[in-house]
Amino acid sequence: MTLRSMAIAAALVAAPLTALAEGGTPVTLKGEMIDTWCYYSGVMGGPDAVVGSAHHTCAMWCSAGGIPVGLLAEDGTVYMVLKIGEDATSNGGDAAFALASHTVTVDGTAYARDGINYLTIAKVTADEGIVNLTHEEYGVVPPFAIPEAGQ
Amino acid sequence: MIRVGLALLALAVPAAAQDFSAGSEAQSWNLYAEAPARFEATVVDPLCMMSGDCPADCGGGARQLALLRTDDSVLVMPLKNNQPLFTGAPNELAPFCGAAVEVDGLMLTDPDLALRNAYQVQKIRRQGDAEWTKANQWTKDWTARNAGADGKGAWYLRDPRIRAAIAANGYLGLGPEADKAVLEDAN
Numbered sequence: 001m002t003l004r005s006m007a008i009a010a011a012l013v014a015a016p017l018t019a020l021a022e023g024g025t026p027v028t029l030k031g032e033m034i035d036t037w038c039y040y041s042g043v044m045g046g047p048d049a050v051v052g053s054a055h056h057t058c059a060m061w062c063s064a065g066g067i068p069v070g071l072l073a074e075d076g077t078v079y080m081v082l083k084i085g086e087d088a089t090s091n092g093g094d095a096a097f098a099l100a101s102h103t104v105t106v107d108g109t110a111y112a113r114d115g116i117n118y119l120t121i122a123k124v125t126a127d128e129g130i131v132n133l134t135h136e137e138y139g140v141v142p143p144f145a146i147p148e149a150g151q
Numbered sequence: 152m153i154r155v156g157l158a159l160l161a162l163a164v165p166a167a168a169q170d171f172s173a174g175s176e177a178q179s180w181n182l183y184a185e186a187p188a189r190f191e192a193t194v195v196d197p198l199c200m201m202s203g204d205c206p207a208d209c210g211g212g213a214r215q216l217a218l219l220r221t222d223d224s225v226l227v228m229p230l231k232n233n234q235p236l237f238t239g240a241p242n243e244l245a246p247f248c249g250a251a252v253e254v255d256g257l258m259l260t261d262p263d264l265a266l267r268n269a270y271q272v273q274k275i276r277r278q279g280d281a282e283w284t285k286a287n288q289w290t291k292d293w294t295a296r297n298a299g300a301d302g303k304g305a306w307y308l309r310d311p312r313i314r315a316a317i318a319a320n321g322y323l324g325l326g327p328e329a330d331k332a333v334l335e336d337a338n
Contacts, residue, residue, distance in 0.1 A: 024201060037230045037239070040259055040266050042183045047264065056324035058237065060316055061307040066239030066289060068215050068230055077265075080228060082198040082215060089213040090198070091241040097312065101324055111201040114225045115267040118201050130324040140333060146322045147308075 024109035024120070031073035032132055033099040035062035036080065039070065049141045052101060052132030057145040059100040069096040071106065071119055079110060079119035103128040169223070177256050177273050180235075184261035188270065191278055192218035192227065192254060194247040200226070209248035216244040218254060218270065230259070231271040237307055238289035240272045251278040256286070 037043070038050040038058060049055070051072065063069050068090065070078045082088070084095040105126040111118040140146050175187035197217040199205035209216055218227040229240035233256075256273040259266055274283040293306045300309040307313060321330040 036269075037237075040184070040230065040261065040264060040269055041180075041271075042261075043180070053323040053325055053329075057313075057317065057322045060313050061237040062239075064310055064313055065237040065307065066215075066241050067237065068228070068239065080197075080215070082201065083204075088198060088204065088210060090215040091210075091213055091239065093213070094312075097316075109202070113197075113201070114227075115265070116226070116228045116269065118197060120198070120202055133325075135323050135329075135333060139336075140322065146330065146333060 024111040026107075027110045027119075028105065028107050028125075029071060029073045029079070029110075029119070030103070030105045030126075031071045032103050033059075033081070033096065033101065034070045034072045034078070035059040035067060035100075036070040036078065037062055037067045039072070039078065044141050045138075049134065049138045052134030053130050053136075054134035054138040054141045055145075056101040056130060057140070058142060060097065061145075063097045063100050064092050066091045069100075071104075071121075077117055079117045081119050081121060083120040085121065085123065099124070099127065101130045101132070103131050171222075171258065175255050180257060180271070182257065182259065184259045184264075184266065185257040185271075186260065187255075188258035189253070189255040190218075190227075191221040191251065193221070193251055194244050194249060195219045195226070196248070197226065197228070209245065212242060212245040214241065215239075216241050216248070218244075218252075221251070225268055227258075227268045227270045229256075229270045229272050232289055233271070233273045233286040234289055236290060236305055240270075240286065242289045242292050243272055243275060243284075243286040247275065247277065252276065253278055255283070 032051055034051055039047050044050050068080045071081055072078050082090050087093050087095040104124050106121045107123045107125055108119050108121040171188040171190045175189040177187040195217050196209040198214055220227055232238050232240045232243045252275055254272050254275045257271040259269040272286040274285050276283045290306055302309045321327045323329050
């Protein structure tokens with residue numbers, strides 16, 4: 001057995017156990033609840049254009065459509081939100097939908113696995129609403145999110 | 152022993168970046184960070200894996216689901232299904248909770264955004280099955296749940312919850328008055 005195959009075998013055994021054994025890290029985070037697909041894929045433009053008020057309607061579409069909602073923290077880290085309070089409905093759930101584009105402060109538990117960060121939110125301790133007024137620079141993203149403006 | 156394990160894990164990291172494009176028939180979406188990726192995996196519940204909250208059926212379709220890749224035990228997070236309609240992947244994966252599957256789609260890797268192991272599922276099948284299922288289930292499920300949401304346009308223009316939120320807070324989420332200013336600028 002080569003060193004590489006030994007390493008892979010060790011990773012196969014150790015990685016799931018590590019995730020479970022380590023548990024998460026208690027965190028308090030402030031950031032914006034975002035639509036992860038548009039943010040990461042670039043399908044609507046750069047990341048600065050697909051956050052805040054400019055992208056609010058699209059963020060609701062994506063949240064309702066079951067795209068993972070993320071918390072974009074102040075340091076730029078994105079956390080995939082798996083639970084908010086007692087609501088584990090991360091596939092289009094009401095708790096996440098109601099917070100689309102809002103800047104919030106949360107207490108919760110952060111996890112990391114294979115380059116992706118995950119978050120369970122125990123409590124939203126502050127909800128500032130939509131304060132990232134990106135429409136002032138970008139208009140509406142995508143433009144057809146306001147039907148009359150997109151015509 | 153722990154240090155040895157960590158060292159071995161560190162050596163294994165390059166395997167996570169290996170090429171899974173062989174045999175892929177994924178359609179390009181012309182995304183900056185995309186690469187075709189076809190691989191075998193087990194459909195898992197990430198909330199269960201992280202927190203130990205583990206309903207028997209992965210949450211019955213209510214939760215985000217992930218793909219634990221067979222080759223390297225990397226946890227791949229699907230963000231999107233195959234429909235260009237603002238729709239995610241959980242409805243496509245939920246019927247396969249706990250099952251060994253093969254998927255084909257696009258992997259997103261973008262060092263500028265510290266992104267890796269995010270995925271768009273285009274089609275899925277149980278390992279050993281001949282037939283693929285296109286990952287186009289979401290809108291069928293929405294139509295079944297929203298029989299009264301009549302009107303023209305795509306689901307997101309007719310969805311009652313979205314329409315109610317826009318009626319209350321506007322398209323920008325800042326109130327109808329803020330929308331007026333944007334509309335005046337556009338027209």
